[in-house]
Amino acid sequence: MSAVVSPIREPLIExxxxxxxxxxxxxGPTEKVPGFSWILCMAISLGLFTLGIVSIFWTIFFGIGTxxxxxxxxxxxxxxxxxxxxxxxxxGTLISAILLLFRQKWRTGVNRAAEAMTIFAVMCAGLFPVxxxxxxxxxxxxxxxxxxxxxxxxxxxxPLLWDVFAISTYFTVSLLxxxxxxxxxxxxxxxxxxxxxxxxxxxLSFGWTGSxxxxxxxxxxxxxxxxxxTPLVLSVHTIVSFDxxxxxxxxxxxxxxPPYFVAGAIxxxxxxxxxxxxxxxxxxxxxxxxxxxxxxxxxKVILATGSIVGVAYLTExxxxxxxxxxxxxxxxxxxxxxxxxxxxFGMMFCNVxxxxxxxxxxxxxxxxxTFFMSIFINIGMWFxxxxxxxxxxxxxxxxxxxxxxxxxxxxxxxxxxxxxxFFVLYLLFSRVAPVVAVAExxxxxxxxxxxxxxxxxxxxxxxxQERATHIND
Amino acid sequence: xxxxxxxxxQKTVLGLFILLGLVCMGLTYLTDDELHTRFWSNxxxxxxxxTGIAFVSTFVMAAFTSAYAGWHxxxxxxxxxxxxxxxxxxxxxxxxxxxxWLHYHHLYHWTDVTxxxxxxxDAGVYSDVIKEGFKENPNYDVVLGGKxxxxxxxxxxxxxxxxxxxxxLFAKRLRSLSLSEDENGDTSYSHHKKIKFVSAVFLPIAxxxxxxxxWQWVMSLDxxxxxxxxxxxxxxxxxxxxxxxxxxxxxxxxxxxxxxxLTGEHIHDLGKYMFAFSVFWTYLWxxxxxxxWYANNGExxxxxxxxxxxxxxxxxxxxxxxxxxxxxxxxxxxxxxxFGTVGFTAALVFFAHWFDFFQMIKPSARINAEHAMHxxxxxxxxxxxxxxxxxxxxxxxxxxxxFPGFLDIGTFLGFAALFVFFAFSRMAQASLIPKNDPYxxxxxxxxV
Numbered sequence: 013m014s015a016v017v018s019p020i021r022e023p024l025i026e027x028x029x030x031x032x033x034x035x036x037x038x039x040g041p042t043e044k045v046p047g048f049s050w051i052l053c054m055a056i057s058l059g060l061f062t063l064g065i066v067s068i069f070w071t072i073f074f075g076i077g078t079x080x081x082x083x084x085x086x087x088x089x090x091x092x093x094x095x096x097x098x099x100x101x102x103x104g105t106l107i108s109a110i111l112l113l114f115r116q117k118w119r120t121g122v123n124r125a126a127e128a129m130t131i132f133a134v135m136c137a138g139l140f141p142v143x144x145x146x147x148x149x150x151x152x153x154x155x156x157x158x159x160x161x162x163x164x165x166x167x168x169x170x171p172l173l174w175d176v177f178a179i180s181t182y183f184t185v186s187l188l189x190x191x192x193x194x195x196x197x198x199x200x201x202x203x204x205x206x207x208x209x210x211x212x213x214x215x216l217s218f219g220w221t222g223s224x225x226x227x228x229x230x231x232x233x234x235x236x237x238x239x240x241x242t243p244l245v246l247s248v249h250t251i252v253s254f255d256x257x258x259x260x261x262x263x264x265x266x267x268x269x270p271p272y273f274v275a276g277a278i279x280x281x282x283x284x285x286x287x288x289x290x291x292x293x294x295x296x297x298x299x300x301x302x303x304x305x306x307x308x309x310x311x312k313v314i315l316a317t318g319s320i321v322g323v324a325y326l327t328e329x330x331x332x333x334x335x336x337x338x339x340x341x342x343x344x345x346x347x348x349x350x351x352x353x354x355x356x357f358g359m360m361f362c363n364v365x366x367x368x369x370x371x372x373x374x375x376x377x378x379x380x381x382t383f384f385m386s387i388f389i390n391i392g393m394w395f396x397x398x399x400x401x402x403x404x405x406x407x408x409x410x411x412x413x414x415x416x417x418x419x420x421x422x423x424x425x426x427x428x429x430x431x432x433x434f435f436v437l438y439l440l441f442s443r444v445a446p447v448v449a450v451a452e453x454x455x456x457x458x459x460x461x462x463x464x465x466x467x468x469x470x471x472x473x474x475x476x477q478e479r480a481t482h483i484n485d
Numbered sequence: 486x487x488x489x490x491x492x493x494x495q496k497t498v499l500g501l502f503i504l505l506g507l508v509c510m511g512l513t514y515l516t517d518d519e520l521h522t523r524f525w526s527n528x529x530x531x532x533x534x535x536t537g538i539a540f541v542s543t544f545v546m547a548a549f550t551s552a553y554a555g556w557h558x559x560x561x562x563x564x565x566x567x568x569x570x571x572x573x574x575x576x577x578x579x580x581x582x583x584x585x586w587l588h589y590h591h592l593y594h595w596t597d598v599t600x601x602x603x604x605x606x607d608a609g610v611y612s613d614v615i616k617e618g619f620k621e622n623p624n625y626d627v628v629l630g631g632k633x634x635x636x637x638x639x640x641x642x643x644x645x646x647x648x649x650x651x652x653x654l655f656a657k658r659l660r661s662l663s664l665s666e667d668e669n670g671d672t673s674y675s676h677h678k679k680i681k682f683v684s685a686v687f688l689p690i691a692x693x694x695x696x697x698x699x700w701q702w703v704m705s706l707d708x709x710x711x712x713x714x715x716x717x718x719x720x721x722x723x724x725x726x727x728x729x730x731x732x733x734x735x736x737x738x739x740x741x742x743x744x745x746x747l748t749g750e751h752i753h754d755l756g757k758y759m760f761a762f763s764v765f766w767t768y769l770w771x772x773x774x775x776x777x778w779y780a781n782n783g784e785x786x787x788x789x790x791x792x793x794x795x796x797x798x799x800x801x802x803x804x805x806x807x808x809x810x811x812x813x814x815x816x817x818x819x820x821x822x823x824f825g826t827v828g829f830t831a832a833l834v835f836f837a838h839w840f841d842f843f844q845m846i847k848p849s850a851r852i853n854a855e856h857a858m859h860x861x862x863x864x865x866x867x868x869x870x871x872x873x874x875x876x877x878x879x880x881x882x883x884x885x886x887x888f889p890g891f892l893d894i895g896t897f898l899g900f901a902a903l904f905v906f907f908a909f910s911r912m913a914q915a916s917l918i919p920k921n922d923p924y925x926x927x928x929x930x931x932x933v
Contacts, residue, residue, distance in 0.1 A: 016930040018926060266713045266776075269776070271769065312551075319692065327716070334700075
């Protein structure tokens with residue numbers, strides 16, 4: 013990281029923070045008794061989670077028949093929700109791994125919460141394929157190991173099995189990455205704590221002393237994990253896209269699916285990060301750490317990935333015509349003008365058209381607008397998966413088996429329940445760990461604090477003289 | 486020393502290489518088949534390759550500016566020089582367009598007007614609907630007919646002129662703002678703000694239009710075949726080639742004493758880019774190949790089937806040179822900081838992406854030509870089964886198609902020399918390191 017900072021870069025830490033002040037601000041929330049709003053949110057989340065548990069229990073007790081799936085539409089809300097949650101789980105590792113490799117300093121403000129979100133989202137996602145199996149008690153059949161089931165062995169040719177490997181690897185590496193980042197911060201919490209808290213954080217921080225050797229190992233581990241996690245970010249949604257694209261179903265079998273799914277996943281992941289961070293920064297008074305500059309950067313990522321997704325949608329649409337293949341052409345005609353036209357419209361509107369508002373700098377820096385946009389995008393990305401799954405399946409090659417699908421209360425209950433699970437975990441996380449990475453924010457203070465860079469910098473900076481005197485030959 | 490001078494010696498050497506290219510093209514033309522397929526496919530191949538590098542240079546400059554990247558400022562002028570080659574590329578494309586109109590070449594099956602409409606009368610007039618005196622057109626190709634509102638000479642001509650023209654205007658605007666910043670830039674950084682604006686506008690335009698151009702120029706060689714990934718795949722290939730050529734240029738300039746402030750830190754990052762995007766290219770290659778292989782749909786597999794069975798050197802050589810070698814060589818940190826190793830890999834990868842386009846273009850051009858010659862000899866006997874693919878058993882090695890021969894390499898060197906000649910002439914117009922750029926300080930003190 014260069015110590016010289018461009019005069020046009022905006023600061024990423026405001027309020028002229030000292031190192032101590034950063035610790036106070038970021039560790040503080042873990043040391044206080046939760047307020048009323050936290051308890052209220054927790055109660056609501058637990059309520060939703062309970063509904064989810066009841067619905068899952070209902071599904072397992074009475075069987076998959078309690079869902080509205082039928083012979084034609086074998087995948088409905090379950091797989092839509094699975095892909096949706098998996099997609100959301102992409103931003104965290106993108107921020108922590110790819111942006112680390114690209115030396116993006118603004119990642120430090122949001123990486124911790126984004127990684128936590130990733131882990132919780134992947135947990136929600138993993139739930140769906142498992143209960144979709146019907147006989148959940150046989151879920152261990154997905155693991156390939158020498159067994160006594162005779163010829164009943166996993167199908168290595170199936171992308172569904174690759175999903176098992178991809179997602180479990182992704183979950184493991186993301187968890188490791190997250191925890192690695194947490195170790196020095198847990199040590200900071202430990203050093204300020206007493207009694208039983210001190211014991212717990214002592215255990216969690218693995219005896220971290222902050223010695224140079226520790227930091228050096230920590231840095232190399234972070235880099236190694238970033239190197240491992242980067243292909244994983246791509247692989248997970250690539251393989252999810254293979255679930256569809258390896259088939260010969262018109263509308264699913266298209267070669268652009270892998271990169272387009274990855275772009276869409278990052279798109280929805282960032283939207284969810286924004287939804288959460290906008291609430292979190294307000295609730296925990298973190299406006300000086302998650303600044304408008306951070307929000308704007310994330311909105312730019314959203315604009316970029318949303319437009320990539322837009323290019324992919326139009327490519328698909330165009331090539332379906334260009335292919336000269338009538339079933340392919342029908343699949344896209346059916347998406348746009350068939351029985352589920354509203355979901356196609358919702359997808360196009362929320363994912364392609366609405367992010368274009370972010371061309372305006374004013375809107376990129378408008379918190380309220382960004383918040384609504386982030387919700388919009390999450391709705392749009394849900395529609396995208398619904399369009400791909402339900403719309404396509406509802407109109408297959410054989411008109412006699414054409415069908416329509418609406419979810420039952422059980423399916424809705426499970427989906428709502430995953431929100432409960434997600435927010436319960438997130439709320440717990442916001443109480444036990446600093447939601448902004450303390451050590452990493454401190455690492456950028458001298459190159460991104462507002463007393464060092466930007467219009468109000470008070471510390472002298474050698475960059476300006478440097479620029480004036482340098483190479484003018 | 487940051488003012489590049491285009492020396493007489495360099496001009497001579499490059500001029501000789503251009504001459505070599507012209508001689509090779511002439512020889513190719515004379516020793517070619519009756520349709521001059523090798524000549525024209527070489528022309529298309531090199532034009533698309535170098536125009537693509539110019540396009541990607543513009544795109545990557547715009548993308549870096551929009552992403553607030555600072556480290557590349559020190560060598561930004563190289564990309565500016567590359568991007569201006571778009572105007573030369575447009576000139577070269579005009580030759581291809583002329584060839585379509587005047588029927589000088591048969592690169593594209595869709596230029597066969599006899600195949601596009603289902604009915605024909607005795608006077609040789611074609612029609613979409615059956616009319617008095619019309620009978621069924623024996624040459625009719627239903628797939629080409631269906632695509633003819635996109636695959637036609639008007640789209641090819643005006644799509645190309647408008648698109649590449651617009652790209653060039655953006656490249657020129659970015660360049661003139663950058664030059665003006667040298668002269669008049671101050672701490673309000675108003676030039677940079679304008680550059681940022683132009684860059685942001687360029688990105689979506691480039692993203693949409695480049696795909697359409699790749700479909701027209703390259704994918705339509707296999708007019709029956711289609712793949713949604715193809716445009717991104719080809720763009721990734723261009724991008725790695727542009728990176729490699731940038732690294733080679735930097736190393737050359739440093740060897741001549743220019744760009745003293747450019748250090749191993751910059752090369753390290755460029756090496757990382759080359760590594761990462763070689764892997765990205767492979768990712769796109771694999772996704773496209775795997776999905777087509779897995780679905781095993783004859784209309785799609787024909788593309789890879791032809792290449793794997795009949796052109797194994799192109800098919801596997803492409804993967805070895807563009808994935809295996811850069812992946813293994815650039816894996817370690819140290820190798821990405823050594824000018825020699827990075828330079829060697831860049832040279833390899835640059836050639837390899839040229840080879841990738843060779844692999845995309847040549848087999849298809851050959852099939853189209855054989856098809857056209859066959860149709861010509863059997864006087865209108867349009868063979869529906871052939872539909873653009875030859876039979877395995879009859880495949881014979883043909884220099885310039887199965888493998889690049891001396892003439893093709895000579896042509897490549899000629900085009901490369903033209904590109905470098907043009908880039909040098911543009912680099913000589915201004916300081917090699919931009920002045921007054923707000924990110925200059927970061928770039929000069931870059932440390933990874």
